[in-house]
Amino acid sequence: MYIDESGDTISLAQGGKNFLILTGTVINEADKVQIETSFRDIKQRYYQNPDIEIKSNFLRYANPDLKESSPIKLHDRQKYNELETEMATFLKNLPVTVFAVAINKVSYWKKYPSQNPYEVAYIFLLERFQKMLKEKNSLGICIIDPREGQVEKSFIGPELDHIHDLLRWHEGGFWKQCPNIIERVLFSTSDKTIGIQITDLYCYPVFHIFEYNKTKDAYWRFKDITFPKLAKIAGKIDGIGLKFFPETTKKDFKYFT
Numbered sequence: 001m002y003i004d005e006s007g008d009t010i011s012l013a014q015g016g017k018n019f020l021i022l023t024g025t026v027i028n029e030a031d032k033v034q035i036e037t038s039f040r041d042i043k044q045r046y047y048q049n050p051d052i053e054i055k056s057n058f059l060r061y062a063n064p065d066l067k068e069s070s071p072i073k074l075h076d077r078q079k080y081n082e083l084e085t086e087m088a089t090f091l092k093n094l095p096v097t098v099f100a101v102a103i104n105k106v107s108y109w110k111k112y113p114s115q116n117p118y119e120v121a122y123i124f125l126l127e128r129f130q131k132m133l134k135e136k137n138s139l140g141i142c143i144i145d146p147r148e149g150q151v152e153k154s155f156i157g158p159e160l161d162h163i164h165d166l167l168r169w170h171e172g173g174f175w176k177q178c179p180n181i182i183e184r185v186l187f188s189t190s191d192k193t194i195g196i197q198i199t200d201l202y203c204y205p206v207f208h209i210f211e212y213n214k215t216k217d218a219y220w221r222f223k224d225i226t227f228p229k230l231a232k233i234a235g236k237i238d239g240i241g242l243k244f245f246p247e248t249t250k251k252d253f254k255y256f257t
Contacts, residue, residue, distance in 0.1 A: 001026045001099075001129050002195030003144040006056070006207035009118050012106065019102055019210045022121035023203035024129060025229075026097040026140070027195055035094060036194050042090060046083050047072060053191040056204035059087060091201055091225045098199075098229040099128045100206045100242050107249045119163055123175045124243045126167050132231065133180035140180060145196050146187040160185050202226045206242070215254045 001024040010016030027035065040050035054072060061070035063080050074080045101124045103117040112120075126142065133140045144160065164185040171177045190196040205222035208214070217223050230241030238244070238256075250256045 001125075001140060001142050002193065002199045003122075003125065003142060004190065004196050004199040004203050005118070005121075006200070006203045007105075007211065009105070009116055011109075016105065017207075017211055018105060019207060020105060020117045020121060021100060021102050021203055021207040021210070022118065022125055023098060023100045023199055023206060024125050024142075025195060025199040025202055026099070026129065026132065028095065031095050032195075035096075035198070038090060039194050039198070042083075042086055046074070046079065053197060054087070055190060055197055055200045059084070059201070087201070088221075088225055091198070092228070094198070094229070096198070096229060097132065097231050098202050098226065098241065099125055099231055100203065100226075101125050102206060102210050102242065102244045104210075104244070104246060104249050107246045111246060116159070119159065120174075120245065122160060122163055123167065124245065126164070126178050126181060127176050128231065128240065128243070130167075130176070130178035130180055138180065139182050141183050141186060142181060143186045143188055143193065143195060145190045145193070202229060209255055210244075210253060213252075213254055215257070218254075 003022065003024045005020060005022050007017040007020040009020055012018065043052050043054065044050045052072060058070050058072045060066075061068040062072045062074050062083065064073065064075050064077055074083065101121040103121050105117055108115075108117050108120070129140060129142070142164065146160070161184060166172060167175055167178045168181055169177070188196065190200060202225065205219060205226040208219050209216060209222050216227055230237045233240050244250055244256075
């Protein structure tokens with residue numbers, strides 16, 4: 001499972017967002033080479049560089065009609081449209097399962113004012129990964145970009161390492177043990193890891209839906225790309241592929257209406 005976040009853990013008074021979204025993309029090791037090859041082929045066609053990083057904000061701002069800068073900016077609108085279409089098709093067709101955790105920071109801090117919402121989001125994410133692994137009688141590892149923040153990225157490795165170890169080896173009052181997840185959490189930056197770049201592309205649409213309080217059909221990247229990949233049981237996604245916390249505030253968001 002490759003893990004990335006959208007939003008932040010900064011207070012709103014300091015300019016933080018309303019939500020932290022932590023997303024995990026589960027990829028079977030048998031599919032990894034083909035996925036990486038296909039993604040590299042897209043990068044080569046448009047940028048003549050298969051190692052370039054494509055993330056959600058980079059891709060959105062690559063549009064030549066927008067003033068925002070992007071390290072993958074294109075200067076031809078038709079080619080940008082083709083890239084958007086090709087990336088959407090690529091993401092729709094990937095044989096992956098996505099888990100997303102949405103933390104309403106204001107409501108969370110009303111209950112747990114001293115706690116980092118990243119930690120509870122990580123616990124929820126691993127519990128869902130564990131359930132999937134157990135059902136498939138499989139083992140899994142977690143790979144995450146250890147940098148968190150808006151502009152100045154802070155290294156969150158030691159904190160996650162501790163939580164990851166607790167989840168693997170201990171049952172807690174707030175979590176279930178996750179024995180099918182093996183090894184320590186592995187850290188790798190997104191620019192070097194295609195799985196994390198893909199996760200970022202699935203993650204931002206979840207953030208967009210909740211941060212701007214939209215229905216699931218109001219943002220095409222969520223409706224067409226992320227939503228169909230969210231894990232489900234008997235067609236149910238809420239609480240499985242998408243965990244919202246604290247649940248008492250669901251009534252305030254159009255996604256749940």
